Amino acid sequence: xxxxxxxxxxxxxxxxxxxxxxxxxxxxxxxxxxxxxxxxxxxxxxxxxxxxxxxxxxxxxxxxxxxxxxxxxxxxxxxxxxxxxxxxxxxxxxxxxxxxxxxxxxxxxxxxxxxxxxxxxxxxxxxxxxxxxxxxxxxxxxxxxxxxxxxxxxxxxxxxxxxxxxxxxxxxxxxxxxxxxxxxxxxxxxxxxxxxxxxxxxxxxxxxxxxxxxxxxxxxxxxxxxxxxxxxxxxxxxxxxxxxxxxxxxxx
Amino acid sequence: xxxxxxxxxxxxxxxxxxxxxxxxxxxxxxxxxxxxxxxxxxxxxxxxxxxxxxxxxxxxxxxxxxxxxxxxxxxxxxxxxxxxxxxxxxxxxxxxxxxxxxxxxxxxxxxxxxxxxxxxxxxxxxxxxxxxxxxxxxxxxxxxxxxxxxxxxxxxxxxxxxxxxxxxxxxxxxxxxxxxxxxxxxxxxxxxxxxxxxxxxxxxxxxxxxxxxxxxxxxxxxxxxxxxxxxxxxxxxxxxxxxxxxxxxxxx
Numbered sequence: 335x336x337x338x339x340x341x342x343x344x345x346x347x348x349x350x351x352x353x354x355x356x357x358x359x360x361x362x363x364x365x366x367x368x369x370x371x372x373x374x375x376x377x378x379x380x381x382x383x384x385x386x387x388x389x390x391x392x393x394x395x396x397x398x399x400x401x402x403x404x405x406x407x408x409x410x411x412x413x414x415x416x417x418x419x420x421x422x423x424x425x426x427x428x429x430x431x432x433x434x435x436x437x438x439x440x441x442x443x444x445x446x447x448x449x450x451x452x453x454x455x456x457x458x459x460x461x462x463x464x465x466x467x468x469x470x471x472x473x474x475x476x477x478x479x480x481x482x483x484x485x486x487x488x489x490x491x492x493x494x495x496x497x498x499x500x501x502x503x504x505x506x507x508x509x510x511x512x513x514x515x516x517x518x519x520x521x522x523x524x525x526x527x528x529x530x531x532x533x534x535x536x537x538x539x540x541x542x543x544x545x546x547x548x549x550x551x552x553x554x555x556x557x558x559x560x561x562x563x564x565x566x567x568x569x570x571x572x573x574x575x576x577x578x579x580x581x582x583x584x585x586x
Numbered sequence: 587x588x589x590x591x592x593x594x595x596x597x598x599x600x601x602x603x604x605x606x607x608x609x610x611x612x613x614x615x616x617x618x619x620x621x622x623x624x625x626x627x628x629x630x631x632x633x634x635x636x637x638x639x640x641x642x643x644x645x646x647x648x649x650x651x652x653x654x655x656x657x658x659x660x661x662x663x664x665x666x667x668x669x670x671x672x673x674x675x676x677x678x679x680x681x682x683x684x685x686x687x688x689x690x691x692x693x694x695x696x697x698x699x700x701x702x703x704x705x706x707x708x709x710x711x712x713x714x715x716x717x718x719x720x721x722x723x724x725x726x727x728x729x730x731x732x733x734x735x736x737x738x739x740x741x742x743x744x745x746x747x748x749x750x751x752x753x754x755x756x757x758x759x760x761x762x763x764x765x766x767x768x769x770x771x772x773x774x775x776x777x778x779x780x781x782x783x784x785x786x787x788x789x790x791x792x793x794x795x796x797x798x799x800x801x802x803x804x805x806x807x808x809x810x811x812x813x814x815x816x817x818x819x820x821x822x823x824x825x826x827x828x829x830x831x832x833x834x835x836x837x838x
Binding site: 346347348349350351352353354355358359360362363364365366371372373374375376377378379384406407408409410411444447448449450452453484485486516517518519520521522524525528535536537538539540542551553 | 598599600601602603604605606607610611612614615616617618623624625626627628629630631636658659660661662663696699700701702704705736737738768769770771772773774776777780787788789790791792794803805
């Protein structure tokens with residue numbers, strides 16, 4: 335069975351436009367490479383009730399939920415408390431997390447303040463996710479991975495949980511791009527090709543920016559099926575007088 | 587009353603990692619400039635049921651819902667049908683939308699095919715959103731704005747609905763950045779400043795990338811309150827031996 339996932343990005347700064355989230359896109363590619371289907375993404379503010387509602391909706395529906403943001407040392411970092419409340423668990427100071435935070439700051443010759451030890455708080459029963467970048471660990475609790483919002487740390491934490499994610503069937507994906515061919519000129523042919531083939535999905539995307547044209551992507555768990563579909567699309571492009579550029583889309 | 591909003595981005599290509607969504611971030615800034623609170627963002631695949639569920643959750647909860655993606659001429663563009671179904675309305679060919687699509691393609695000397703006229707389909711009772719970039723209009727239905735996924739077109743459609751969005755109170759926002767000051771060193775002071783002041787929100791954000799340090803943002807509907815808060819933060823930074831860089835955050 336193919337595994338499914340969702341991401342919940344937490345932070346006022348994303349919704350105010352101050353910060354552009356980068357973790358959703360990174361996670362999407364990372365999961366696709368591992369044959370896990372990212373089914374949904376949400377962004378909510380630093381509001382315990384909204385975090386809890388979104389988390390509970392997502393964790394019941396999908397195999398894995400990744401959160402990012404709100405696990406730092408300051409007063410506006412409420413993710414751990416909100417997630418613990420949503421799971422009906424108390425928050426504890428996790429002994430091994432506290433040891434990790436202590437070791438990190440002692441190693442730098444810095445003081446271990448109560449604020450820094452805040453980053454050792456977890457919902458009761460959590461496992462830790464190593465953070466090689468800045469010491470304070472992430473948290474796994476049930477099917478929820480609670481990760482940092484800073485992209486470099488988020489990505490390092492993903493590396494750390496590599497072994498905990500069950501890989502699925504990777505989709506084979508091939509693309510054909512016809513520059514200057516309007517998407518709408520090709521749509522009848524795409525519909526017919528899609529209707530004639532099973533187990534393949536054709537996606538059609540206008541080229542962005544100033545250049546006009548269309549990229550069609552054929553995705554399938556079977557390489558031959560995907561290849562057959564994209565060859566039919568390429569033939570349709572040529573019949574309209576446009577020589578396509580072909581591309582192995584690296585399984586996205 | 588401050589108005590609230592949500593964005594629903596629709597498209598397999600975002601969740602597969604092929605495309606990085608840009609509309610959420612753009613809309614967040616656009617709404618913030620107009621004093622509208624973006625409360626939530628979601629991304630769902632090209633799946634009618636998931637689009638409908640998300641839309642119905644968001645449109646009941648917020649004043650405005652913006653969707654982007656899935657309104658093109660090809661078989662994988664199902665947003666209009668999914669939204670009509672969620673609203674319990676039939677899909678019609680909108681006479682003025684059809685006229686707009688006809689005029690656009692005739693103006694380019696192109697044929698008006700059935701596939702192109704697909705872009706004139708709307709839920710019954712919809713108003714149109716002008717599209718100066720590529721002819722096919724967006725759709726307003728109840729409190730839902732159905733817009734294109736291509737960022738250039740999405741942004742042009744936002745311009746077109748300027749008059750339909752009720753502006754609210756813009757937050758005044760000031761920032762202080764202390765390079766090389768770890769966020770966790772400042773957290774007690776931030777907590778105290780936050781506790782002492784009303785009607786202001788302090789956000790603390792580690793500087794991203796290789797450089798270490800922290801940016802604190804004070805946001806308030808009252809300029810003096812925001813300024814007072816950020817000055818207190820700056821004083822705390824100086825007391826720790828770090829000279830802050832001050833910035834008017836342009837109301838984000």
